[in-house]
Amino acid sequence: MLESLRTALVRAKGRAAIRMTGGARRPGEPPIVRPRLPFLGHALAMGRDLTALLRECQREHGDVFTLLVAGRRMHFVCDPHSYPHVLKAQDNLTFHEIGQEIGTRAFGYFEPPPGPDYDELERYYHDHLKNAALGPLTSRMEERLRVAFDRFAGDDWQDEGLFDFSARVIFAAGMETLYGEGIADAAALRDFQRTDRWFPLLAAGVPAGAFPGLLRARERLLARVDRMRPDASAFIRARDLLLARMTTPRNRQHLQVGILWASQANTLPAAFWSLAHLLCDPHGRAAVVAEVEERGFADLKRLPKLFSSICESLRLCSESLTIRLVGRDCELGLADGRSIALRAGDRVALCPQLMHRDPEIFADPERFRFDRFLSEGGGPRQFSKRGQRLPIPLMPYGGGVSMCPGRFLANNEVMQFAGLALTRLEIELSEPSLPPLDKTRAGLGVLSPTRDIRCRIRRRPARTAVNAAS
Numbered sequence: 001m002l003e004s005l006r007t008a009l010v011r012a013k014g015r016a017a018i019r020m021t022g023g024a025r026r027p028g029e030p031p032i033v034r035p036r037l038p039f040l041g042h043a044l045a046m047g048r049d050l051t052a053l054l055r056e057c058q059r060e061h062g063d064v065f066t067l068l069v070a071g072r073r074m075h076f077v078c079d080p081h082s083y084p085h086v087l088k089a090q091d092n093l094t095f096h097e098i099g100q101e102i103g104t105r106a107f108g109y110f111e112p113p114p115g116p117d118y119d120e121l122e123r124y125y126h127d128h129l130k131n132a133a134l135g136p137l138t139s140r141m142e143e144r145l146r147v148a149f150d151r152f153a154g155d156d157w158q159d160e161g162l163f164d165f166s167a168r169v170i171f172a173a174g175m176e177t178l179y180g181e182g183i184a185d186a187a188a189l190r191d192f193q194r195t196d197r198w199f200p201l202l203a204a205g206v207p208a209g210a211f212p213g214l215l216r217a218r219e220r221l222l223a224r225v226d227r228m229r230p231d232a233s234a235f236i237r238a239r240d241l242l243l244a245r246m247t248t249p250r251n252r253q254h255l256q257v258g259i260l261w262a263s264q265a266n267t268l269p270a271a272f273w274s275l276a277h278l279l280c281d282p283h284g285r286a287a288v289v290a291e292v293e294e295r296g297f298a299d300l301k302r303l304p305k306l307f308s309s310i311c312e313s314l315r316l317c318s319e320s321l322t323i324r325l326v327g328r329d330c331e332l333g334l335a336d337g338r339s340i341a342l343r344a345g346d347r348v349a350l351c352p353q354l355m356h357r358d359p360e361i362f363a364d365p366e367r368f369r370f371d372r373f374l375s376e377g378g379g380p381r382q383f384s385k386r387g388q389r390l391p392i393p394l395m396p397y398g399g400g401v402s403m404c405p406g407r408f409l410a411n412n413e414v415m416q417f418a419g420l421a422l423t424r425l426e427i428e429l430s431e432p433s434l435p436p437l438d439k440t441r442a443g444l445g446v447l448s449p450t451r452d453i454r455c456r457i458r459r460r461p462a463r464t465a466v467n468a469a470s
């Protein structure tokens with residue numbers, strides 16, 4: 001009795017030590033970067049500038065180290081050659097629980113129970129967001145973008161914030177492509193932005209009830225996506241019908257709002273940066289405009305310069321973490337032949353932003369070069385580190401089991417947005433350089449600018465309009 005009490009006390013003390021300071025390091029485990037603040041650990045420094053913190057730790061401790069984040073041990077694997085080792089270790093490293101936790105915290109939904117219906121729900125991403133299904137979505141997006149550009153830009157010059165303008169256009173077109181015409185008015189964008197603003201805190205575990213304005217905005221979005229609209233995309237309609245069979249009406253609404261967030265939250269800032277980078281690069285802009293003018297939008301694969309410039313923008317503005325939960329005590333082999341010991345309950349994280357800004361991989365990494373991802377043979381451009389080709393040099397969409405299922409649609413949307421904006425509009429920036437990234441959302445996807453950038457915009461007069469885009 002006394003013995004088991006003592007064991008329980010020792011275990012509780014061990015757990016408390018881990019939550020406060022990371023606990024003792026066991027043989028084979030990565031070095032622990034001891035935090036200054038107990039429990040919160042490195043969470044605040046991560047919120048200030050994640051990449052700077054990781055770079056500093058990497059310099060001091062090498063390519064693998066452990067940080068304490070809100071009471072959890074998080075092992076960062078920073079050598080990009082080891083990324084596939086983490087992504088493929090699916091027997092020991094899982095994502096499902098992490099995805100569920102974030103979904104419940106941020107959007108208030110609970111996952112429907114496992115079973116054949118659930119597997120079908122997961123398959124919908126594959127059946128409706130890629131391959132043959134992409135054609136109708138992409139055509140619809142182009143049509144809705146043209147309508148949105150006409151709605152938000154006139155024949156006379158108007159002063160605008162470029163971020164604000166881009167968000168209005170891409171939100172209206174993207175939401176209407178998925179959910180149906182007329183659904184994305186100004187109030188919908190406001191409600192979306194209200195819920196998005198609090199996403200980092202919700203994902204970190206602050207209860208939604210702490211933000212009454214958020215709850216009201218969420219309630220209005222739930223009502224907005226509630227109606228099963230006949231002109232919604234096949235993806236949304238199919239999910240609606242399946243969810244109606246699997247879960248409560250209320251939970252169905254929450255799950256559909258989750259998809260709304262996923263489809264917009266990164267696309268808005270990505271669209272802004274893709275356009276802004278090209279506007280600041282006269283050579284890149286001219287090359288992309290000439291390509292679009294010559295080839296049009298009928299086949300986006302025939303626009304490699306535009307595609308390369310979108311990849312380059314994503315390289316510079318995306319800062320997502322790919323996180324896995326360690327299911328049981330195990331060893332993880334790395335690319336250099338070493339193994340690290342992992343404990344059940346720990347987390348393993350990849351931060352592709354370190355790779356994206358590594359000068360050994362991308363020369364002059366802070367500079368936007370529209371043709372960086374253009375290869376002479378037309379295939380994907382190869383990049384290497386330490387003389388070895390990198391298997392995944394660009395990772396704005398995450399990787400492995402949690403890789404963004406909307407990535408093909410997202411690439412197409414951003415290409416169409418930037419290509420149409422440059423060929424249908426005249427845009428003059430009032431400032432020569434772009435604002436810095438807002439690092440407070442680092443780890444959660446594409447970052448917004450710290451402030452908007454002023455510009456003036458008008459529709460391109462008819463005689464100078466570019467043929468392909470008119």
Ligand code: HEM
Pocket residue numbers: 099129259262263264266267270318320321322323396397398399401402403404405406407409410411414445446
């Ligand atoms: C430039 C735009 C986009 C970027 C950069 C982006 C990036 C990401 C990333 C990094 C993740 C998480 C991966 C992880 O945790 O490992 C994700 C998840 C997801 N994305 Fe995207 N995304 C974009 C647009 C879209 C679009 C247009 C859709 C359309 C429906 C979409 C649907 C989703 C969904 C449903 C998930 C959750 C998947 C899951 O939990 O298993 N995304 N996205």
